[in-house]
Amino acid sequence: MSRNDETRRQGIDGLVEALMQYIDEANPAEIEELASRGGERTAVVSAARAAVARARSEVAQRRRERVRERMRSASFKPTPDVSQLSLAELKAILAEHVANDDASRTMAARHEKGEMDEAELRSVVADILRLRQNQDE
Amino acid sequence: MNIDRFYRRIGVEEPGHIDIRAVAFEFGLEVQFAPLTSCEARIVGDGDRGIITIRQGSHRLRQRFSIAHEIGHWVFHRGKALVCTRSDIGEGWEIGRLREKIADEFAGKLLLPDFLLLPRARKIRRLTFGEITKVATEFRVSKSATARRLVELDLFPAVLVGYNHLGRRWVARSKIVPEHWFPQRDLDAESDVMRCLFSGHELGRPTKIGADAFFDRREAERFVVLEETILVGDRDALTLITITDERMLDDD
Secondary structure: OOHHHHHHHHHHHHHHHHHHHHHHHOOHHHHHHHHHHHOOHHHHHHHHHHHHHHHHHHHHHHHHHHHHHHHHHOOOOOOOOOOOOOHHHHHHHHHHHOOOOOOOOEEEEEEOOOOOOHHHHHHHHHHHHHHHHHHHO | OOHHHHHHHOOOOOHHHOOHHHHHHHOOEEEEEEOOOOOOEEEEEEOOEEEEEEEOOOOHHHHHHHHHHHHHHHHHHOOOEOOOOOOOOOOOHHHHHHHHHHHHHHHHHHHOOHHHHHHHHOOOOOOOHHHHHHHHHHHOOOHHHHHHHHHOOOOOOEEEEEEEOOEEEEEEEOOOOOOOOOEOOOOOOOOHHHHHHHHOOOOOOOEEEEHHHOEOOHHHHHOEEEEEEEEEOOOEEEEEEEEOOHHHHOOO
C-alpha cells in the first residue's frame, strides 16, 4: 500500500468518525435547521445516516482486512530445538524467566495450574528461547 | 484500556467480527495449540512479544475464553511472573486469585464488549437462560461467561450463583440488588438447583420459590424469587435468581 493510499484511508476514517459523532451528538434543532435547507428532515437525516453507516462499514471492513493481512505476513521465528538441554538447564532457563521481579521484561502465566511434565517444560523453554531470538533481532 | 475503542480501530462492528487470534496478534501475541497436561493455557512473554499456548482438543468456546484470559494477563500483569511450580509458592494464594479474577473479567469484556453487548441486553425484558443462550451463541462464548457479563451490567435485578454438590462456589451480582441479599453457601432441599445437581436434569424454565431458599435473612421468608438452574460442565450448576418483588430492592 502506498503512503498516499494510507493517508487517504486515514482521512476517510477521520471524516467518517467526525460525521458519525456529529449526527449522534448534534442538537436536534440544528439538524432541523440543516434539514429545512436541504429538504424534509426525516428523509435527510436518514439518508445521511445510511450514507455514513455504509462508509463506516466499508472502513471497518478494510481495517479487518488489514489485520488479517498483517497476520498473514508476520514471520515468527521457528521453534528452537531444546531436545539436547538437560533437565537442570531447562529449569534454570525457566527460573530465570519467571523470576518474580515487577520490573522484569519477561512474563509467564498459566491458567489452571498443575504439575508440568518434562515435555511441557521443554515446550515452555522453547517458547522462551524463541522469544529471546525475536528480541535479539 | 478502552476495549470499545480498540475494536473500532481494528474494524469490529459485530460479534462475528471478533477473531480472538487476530486480537491477540494486535497485542503482539502469537497463539499456538499444544497437548498441555498441566494447565488449560499459558502465556510466555518477553518484551513486547509473547506466545499463548492453548490446550489442544479443549472445547472451542473454552479455547476462545482461555486466549482472552491470557491476553488479560498480558495487559495487566506484564513483568510479573505467574508460573507456579510446587517448589515455588510465590506470592501466595490470595494475590494469585485476584490476578486470575482480573484476567477473567477482562476476558469477559473482550469477548462480550460493552458496545456490542449493551444494545442487545437493553432489548431483553427479563433475563432467562433462554435469552442468555441467544447472546452466548451470537458471541461464541459459554453460557456461564455470558450470564456473568449480563448480570454484571446492572440492568437486571438478578444474582448468578455457581454451585457444585457441596454448595455455593461463586457469586456474580447486579448492583441493583442490595448487598444484604447474598446467597447462602448451602443448597436448599426445595430448590431446583438441588434437584438439578442430584438428578442431572434441567427443568428448562424459571420457577417461583421462597427467597429463604437462597438468602439467610429473617425477612427472606416474606418474599418469592424466580429461580432458573442449568447444568454446566460435568458436575456444576448455574443458578439465576431474579428478584421480582421490588421491596427486596430497597436498600434498608
